[in-house]
Amino acid sequence: MSTPPATPALWYRDLISCLQSTLAAALLREGRDPVDALGAHWEFLFKPGDVTSEEFYYPCRYPGDLGRSLAPHHGLSTTWHRPADPGDPLEDVRRALKDGHFPIIAVDNFHLPFRPAYQDVHAAHLIVVYGLDEAAGQAYVSDAMPPAHAGPIPVAALLAAWTSSNPKDVQDAFFSDSAIGGRYLTVTVGDAPETTPAFVREVLTANVAGFEADRDTAGWGGLAGVRDFTMSLAGRARAGDARALEEAYPFGWGMQAQAALHAEFLRACGTRWEVPALREAARLAEHVAHAWTGVRITAAHGRSDPAAAAPDLARHGGRLVAAYEAAVAGLREAAGFL
Template identity: 55%
Template sequence: MPSELATQPAIAAPPLWYRDPISCLQATFGTVLAHHGENPLFVLGAGWEFLYIPDDVRPEEFYYPCRYDGDLGRGLAPHHSLNSSWWRPSDQDDPLRELRRALSEQRLVIAAVDNFHLPFRPAFGDVHAAHLLVVHGLDEELGLVHVSDAMPPAFQGPIPVEDFLRSWGSVNPEDEQDAFFSESRIQQRCLSVTVDAPYPDLTRERLAGWLRANLAGFEQPDTPVGWGGTAGLDRYTRELTSRARAGETSALRSLYTFGWGMQAQAALHGELLRDRGAAWNCPGLAEAGRAVESVAHAWTALRMTGAHGFGAPAEVADDLRWHAGVLRGRYAEALASVERAVGEL
């Protein structure tokens, strides 16, 4: 057993943070933000955009299109000083060294894992799927890793270090029971997150500035990394329908994964606007929040249609086109509603 900081007590268990329909990506970042005393909704709900990066979607629950060279924190929270970076152990003779050091410095770590090897996940011993959780303690004398996972069924507590290592280093093989999040090597990846807190108080003026920036982003047809704005949305849905009609299974596989990020973002942004609309007695802002949430609901229909048509893409092409039209209409309504709300602020 390594002697350096061999026994690391758990950091005080961080608050579990979850919203439906976010993924483990937003849940883990939300947990870290809450641990720092910040309101995750105010941070993760501030930005709203459309961004699709062709050939970038990976079969992981935590995939998110990122324009900032791997800095998922900046991508998730473009209006806040939130940054993150991926890392892997530098020494396979002591793979826990960096994790041990981070915890000794009271820094939470987000780890990529395979649900198949986690005893508290329903998929334990049954289904392989790439997932994220928060590590907040390591006790090598007892052979335990303390983890927090807000995704239902929520869990917070110790697991055997052997289970963690198997999950953290899993090859995550292709699994017919989960066609969307298997076949992506975990590779002992971790995320270090930097929260430059405390953040300024959320005011009407600050929120109005965020909304103007978000609206301007939707008017930009392209970005240096992919398809952006409403023009990018139109381009994406046209190509999705065309590829499905041509029988391309990969188009539907990536839809389910990519769409989750866009859906989660819209859900959080909509909730933030509803929350502040109620708190500040701004009916137009609350109405805009409901309109943005309707975008999230429209993503559900498109994603589920793709998932159920995974085995026969051409047969669901017309349904995908119809749901894509509904989604585009919801975006248009929500953008117009947000623009009106800016005037109210």
């Protein structure tokens, strides 16, 4: 490779994780608006025993398919892979790039020179690979999470990060102790509906139905799931279960990001079409995202003494439930104006 490849767009919002930022890169390559795709669907789902200590953890309604679980209306789909030949993991990257795809690879930040955790902290993360120059010993990677990076890194560093065992690290209880093992995602972006008032009404109706469902076979879903999760978290904290508090941080990140992106989606539509009720529903969804901060940060700081943190977790859990309930009522009301 003599000419550096074109740098993919870096897309970032303050409440998202590497999961949304890397999928956004794939969407933007296909000319899609990440807010439309990642912000239309909104749900709550907690799957007991499923949470992994990785920044990109998300409770998949469609097992193994992060893309479809996040954006079921927009033809987004992802598949996890491991290198076909462990002796030559780069072959999978070569093949993907040759086919015009940018693989999203799991990495351990400890080995990436551009990450603040370099040679310091082990943590599972996602980045996009958009070029490979083996003659020069360089891989081109992008990462929109601060400090954003798009450019070459040594292939040796990429391989070390990609194949890391990501050992338990006392500096990071939330994203370490989860082997990376060469995992990577491929992304397909299919047909998507136009964002019209009729489509948004349909989406809002579906989201409300999901939140109000009596039962969810995928896990603790909907408003009932929020209540069960928050009561369980406070209860486990009272019992001194530090693992429950550690899980709340990565699990809550996915839920917080989705609420924030749904809010941005509704606000954009409400502004575009001059529908005040949509903008108000957006604010209520945003309030859910902000209530997640109280739960996540209280849990994170409370790990050393879960029982002491239990009353505050119960308080923030109650606020989170109230925020979801108000937001769902707001969605229902907004749908009536479309």
